[in-house]
Every structure is written in C-alpha cells, then in structure tokens.
Amino acid sequence: MTGQPLKITQPQVEAIAKGAVKAGCRVEIKIGDVIVTLVPNSLVPAIVSDPNNPTEEELDRELDAFKRKHGYV
Numbered sequence: 001m002t003g004q005p006l007k008i009t010q011p012q013v014e015a016i017a018k019g020a021v022k023a024g025c026r027v028e029i030k031i032g033d034v035i036v037t038l039v040p041n042s043l044v045p046a047i048v049s050d051p052n053n054p055t056e057e058e059l060d061r062e063l064d065a066f067k068r069k070h071g072y073v
Helices: 010-023 056-069
Strands: 027-031 034-038
Touching (some): 010 027
C-alpha cells in the first residue's frame, strides 16, 4: 500500500463487519492487489490445547467450524 489513508471511516468499517456477522457472511475488501478478509473471532477455529487429547468442547468447536465452512449450518 502507498501509505495513503483509506476513504472509509472506522465506524463504517465496524458497521460493515457487524452487518456481515449478522448476515452470516465474512467481509473481503480489495485494496489494489491486496484482499483483506475480516473474520469474527467467534468463527475462527480454536487452537486445541493438546492435539493428542482434545477436550469435548474443542472437538465441538472444530466440528461447528467445519459445518460452517462447508455449508452444513
């Protein structure tokens, strides 16, 4: 990027992000050749504390993330 400020305000970015979450979508913004993807924390797969022995909650979160990603929800 050239270091020039974007012609969009922080409240506008927040409104776009919140609207996307409500609609069940993610936001992708293209700036030149760069694509910025905004993903809510609630949709980011959790890091498993012990990969060899995940908790029931971790397995549920992973399954939910898989279902969302592949359109089963």
